[in-house]
Amino acid sequence: MESEPARRRPSSPAPSQVPRHVSEPGGVPSGSPPTLADVAERAGVSRQTVSNAVNSPDLLRPDTLARVQQAIADLGYLPNRAARNLRTRASHLIGLRIAAAQEGTANATMDRFVHSLVDASREAGYHVLLFSGDASDPLAGYDDLLRSTAVDAFVVTDTYLGNPQARWLDDRRAPFVAFGRPWDDGAAGHAWVDVDGAAGCELATAHLLDKGHTRVAWIGWHKDSRIGEDRRSGWHRAMHDRDLSTTGLASRVEDTVTSGRSASAVLLDEAAPTAFVCASDTLAMGVLHTLGERGLRAGDDVAVVGFDDSLTAQVVRPGLSSVRQPLEQVAVEVVRALEQVVGRPRTRHRGVLLSPTLEVRDSSGPVRDTAQ
Amino acid sequence: MESEPARRRPSSPAPSQVPRHVSEPGGVPSGSPPTLADVAERAGVSRQTVSNAVNSPDLLRPDTLARVQQAIADLGYLPNRAARNLRTRASHLIGLRIAAAQEGTANATMDRFVHSLVDASREAGYHVLLFSGDASDPLAGYDDLLRSTAVDAFVVTDTYLGNPQARWLDDRRAPFVAFGRPWDDGAAGHAWVDVDGAAGCELATAHLLDKGHTRVAWIGWHKDSRIGEDRRSGWHRAMHDRDLSTTGLASRVEDTVTSGRSASAVLLDEAAPTAFVCASDTLAMGVLHTLGERGLRAGDDVAVVGFDDSLTAQVVRPGLSSVRQPLEQVAVEVVRALEQVVGRPRTRHRGVLLSPTLEVRDSSGPVRDTAQ
DNA sequence: CCCGTCGGTTGGAACGATCCAGCCATGTTC
DNA sequence: GAACATGGCTGGATCGTTCCAACCGACGGG
Numbered sequence: 158m159e160s161e162p163a164r165r166r167p168s169s170p171a172p173s174q175v176p177r178h179v180s181e182p183g184g185v186p187s188g189s190p191p192t193l194a195d196v197a198e199r200a201g202v203s204r205q206t207v208s209n210a211v212n213s214p215d216l217l218r219p220d221t222l223a224r225v226q227q228a229i230a231d232l233g234y235l236p237n238r239a240a241r242n243l244r245t246r247a248s249h250l251i252g253l254r255i256a257a258a259q260e261g262t263a264n265a266t267m268d269r270f271v272h273s274l275v276d277a278s279r280e281a282g283y284h285v286l287l288f289s290g291d292a293s294d295p296l297a298g299y300d301d302l303l304r305s306t307a308v309d310a311f312v313v314t315d316t317y318l319g320n321p322q323a324r325w326l327d328d329r330r331a332p333f334v335a336f337g338r339p340w341d342d343g344a345a346g347h348a349w350v351d352v353d354g355a356a357g358c359e360l361a362t363a364h365l366l367d368k369g370h371t372r373v374a375w376i377g378w379h380k381d382s383r384i385g386e387d388r389r390s391g392w393h394r395a396m397h398d399r400d401l402s403t404t405g406l407a408s409r410v411e412d413t414v415t416s417g418r419s420a421s422a423v424l425l426d427e428a429a430p431t432a433f434v435c436a437s438d439t440l441a442m443g444v445l446h447t448l449g450e451r452g453l454r455a456g457d458d459v460a461v462v463g464f465d466d467s468l469t470a471q472v473v474r475p476g477l478s479s480v481r482q483p484l485e486q487v488a489v490e491v492v493r494a495l496e497q498v499v500g501r502p503r504t505r506h507r508g509v510l511l512s513p514t515l516e517v518r519d520s521s522g523p524v525r526d527t528a529q
Numbered sequence: 530m531e532s533e534p535a536r537r538r539p540s541s542p543a544p545s546q547v548p549r550h551v552s553e554p555g556g557v558p559s560g561s562p563p564t565l566a567d568v569a570e571r572a573g574v575s576r577q578t579v580s581n582a583v584n585s586p587d588l589l590r591p592d593t594l595a596r597v598q599q600a601i602a603d604l605g606y607l608p609n610r611a612a613r614n615l616r617t618r619a620s621h622l623i624g625l626r627i628a629a630a631q632e633g634t635a636n637a638t639m640d641r642f643v644h645s646l647v648d649a650s651r652e653a654g655y656h657v658l659l660f661s662g663d664a665s666d667p668l669a670g671y672d673d674l675l676r677s678t679a680v681d682a683f684v685v686t687d688t689y690l691g692n693p694q695a696r697w698l699d700d701r702r703a704p705f706v707a708f709g710r711p712w713d714d715g716a717a718g719h720a721w722v723d724v725d726g727a728a729g730c731e732l733a734t735a736h737l738l739d740k741g742h743t744r745v746a747w748i749g750w751h752k753d754s755r756i757g758e759d760r761r762s763g764w765h766r767a768m769h770d771r772d773l774s775t776t777g778l779a780s781r782v783e784d785t786v787t788s789g790r791s792a793s794a795v796l797l798d799e800a801a802p803t804a805f806v807c808a809s810d811t812l813a814m815g816v817l818h819t820l821g822e823r824g825l826r827a828g829d830d831v832a833v834v835g836f837d838d839s840l841t842a843q844v845v846r847p848g849l850s851s852v853r854q855p856l857e858q859v860a861v862e863v864v865r866a867l868e869q870v871v872g873r874p875r876t877r878h879r880g881v882l883l884s885p886t887l888e889v890r891d892s893s894g895p896v897r898d899t900a901q
Numbered sequence: 902c903c904c905g906t907c908g909g910t911t912g913g914a915a916c917g918a919t920c921c922a923g924c925c926a927t928g929t930t931c
Numbered sequence: 932g933a934a935c936a937t938g939g940c941t942g943g944a945t946c947g948t949t950c951c952a953a954c955c956g957a958c959g960g961g
Contacts, residue, residue, distance in 0.1 A: 190676055192917055203941045208919060218939065235676040239614035240917035243946050248611065255644055268640040272627055275661045284679070286622070287657045289647045304562055304607040414844050442844045449846055468637065469841040472786050472814045474821055564947055575911050580949060590909065612947030615916050
């Protein structure tokens with residue numbers, strides 16, 4: 158399926174170095190996989206000893222351990238998950254709900270985050286289970302997975318609309334970590350990890366101011382978006398730190414390309430900004446449209462910075478400068494918090510706030526030495 | 530939904546035995562979730578009868594069924610996955626390996642597919658378990674999940690480099706469905722679903738020819754990419770169907786924006802095409818760059834069509850016409866095939882080939898009535 | 902009247918792991 | 932030297948479900 162040319166070749170020619178249990182005529186395993194009891198018999202020990210060899214090797218005498226490990230290798234034994242899950246009341250699965258993909262948006266944050274989370278989880282011995290639900294019911298799906306003990310914990314991502322999930326999960330003592338701050342409820346005691354959007358926009362704005370711009374406009378989301386207002390505050394702070402006025406320079410719209418396009422057109426007409434900082438790459442793309450329509454060159458005539466460092470920002474021309482969230486790091490922190498949370502919910506946890514970085518590309522232009 | 534909060538009250542005829550999952554002062558359930566035995570006791574039947582009520586309701590007498598269902602509802606019972614998995618030797622989980630995200634590429638295919646697969650799976654009673662592995666070892670991860678019986682089946686996606694996974698999984702009799710044809714091995718008996726890339730490119734090319742273009746160039750991937758060659762053949766076929774020459778009009782490069790940019794520059798200089806069909810949106814973006822540099826207007830002066838209908842294609846200006854894979858449909862077919870495959874591997878399966886569609890945007894321009 | 906059939910229901914066993922109490926040699930202590 | 936602690940290992944019980952053989956009352960036919 159993948160749109161990827163066959164650049165690399167499979168390195169090893171014969172990928173069949175896997176030790177299997179009872180080798181058969183064709184070298185192909187059949188029948189049921191080996192169990193703990195099989196290993197125990199082969200090694201001449203009890204089941205529990207095999208279990209210990211797997212889970213707490215330090216309990217065994219070195220020679221016994223070696224004998225058991227040999228038997229495990231011979232048979233290609235791996236513990237049966239279902240049995241282990243049943244006994245330990247844990248699934249080693251993390252539930253992640255993915256919302257409907259946003260077509261027509263440049264947003265690729267989720268994709269990158271999911272991948273990072275999968276990687277980070279693996280190192281902690283977890284796998285990621287995906288489920289979906291429509292945006293109208295933020296709770297759908299969680300309940301069933303929880304009651305059927307299908308997952309050990311959740312990672313909650315869509316906290317942008319205030320997060321009823323957080324409170325709901327907290328009420329049921331379900332272990333979870335949120336990617337996103339508990340905007341509504343400062344007293345919420347659950348674990349969370351977030352990226353400092355204000356700092357990101359401050360970074361972007363300062364970058365533009367350093368280049369000599371003085372009239373930097375903001376295009377963001379509606380006022381009821383906490384994330385949007387947070388990001389906006391970064392722009393506002395950077396401007397006021399240098400005693401620059403922001404009046405008439407801000408616009409709040411929907412997160413679509415056309416909104417960004419019309420908002421930037423209006424701003425250019427009414428406030429004559431020389432640069433734009435946007436709450437998303439989607440909006441920034443709208444700005445680029447406007448500039449193109451007016452024959453203005455992004456980067457040279459008017460600078461633009463987006464937010465999310467989407468794939469689009471990377472491939473569009475001119476390259477779109479953008480604030481990049483450290484999603485790999487977020488995932489690591491989320492998993493770290495998860496390990497704290499599992500088993501003992503309801504303990505208070507500190508949130509983790511990470512700083513984004515700025516990817517500078519041509520849309521924020523070459524260095525200007527002189528202002529105006 | 531079954532998201533029933535703890536509003537249930539202990540029904541009027543004061544039950545002497547307190548159900549373990551009784552609602553508490555705060556309305557918050559605590560302790561361990563109710564089990565089959567709890568439901569059985571409350572309904573005054575045996576465990577097996579409750580099990581039947583859940584799995585084969587038609588075996589019960591209507592009045593018994595009603596009584597059991599009432600008890601289930603009262604207690605908010607949901608079967609424990611681990612126990613069920615252990616007994617039935619099935620996890621109701623589908624393993625999907627996601628490769629490292631490709632930065633600097635417009636590709637968002639995987640994202641869309643994952644989402645579609647999650648939706649399609651849910652309707653079939655499955656969940657999707659993600660795992661990862663680096664591209665160097667295409668087999669990593671599969672083995673462990675298989676031996677630990679963590680998943681029932683796999684969906685294999687990265688078949689672009691020939692798929693050693695397919696053969697390997699086939700050898701172990703592991704149930705799986707491939708998204709992507711078995712290019713190497715026409716005799717492969719496993720189930721697969723794929724999108725007809727050739728048809729897509731033929732569609733794109735015919736669309737351009739209909740608009741009056743006669744010199745339509747191709748930018749694709751290296752010759753050892755089976756997918757690339759397949760897509761190319763669609764362009765080739767469309768051209769030859771109308772007795773148009775293709776000599777000097779094709780270029781094969783890596784899947785990067787810069788490759789697309791330089792390839793299109795060379796083609797414009799040497800073969801003067803008036804339109805481009807590309808094997809990916811990434812390459813098409815490169816073409817747009819070249820046009821921009823030369824002051825040519827995409828759509829008006831030179832037409833461009835990409836492949837994948839990425840988010841970038843949707844938000845860039847001018848909108849990039851692109852071949853769109855019916856991933857939702859692919860996911861549905863994959864799950865359908867999966868249901869066939871699970872339980873009885875090694876039976877031969879027919880492949881399913883789906884047709885992509887063409888999303889026409891401004892980059893393939895307004896209708897031209899006259900050729901030339 | 903008895904036997905066979907059959908729909909509906911039951912209790913015990915099993916799935917494959919871990920928990921837990923206990924066992925058995927060794928040492929250690931007074 | 933008896934009493935006790937200790938490291939290393941064992942066997943039975945258990946997690947919560949489904950499979951399986953059997954049971955039971957009712958019904959119909961010979």
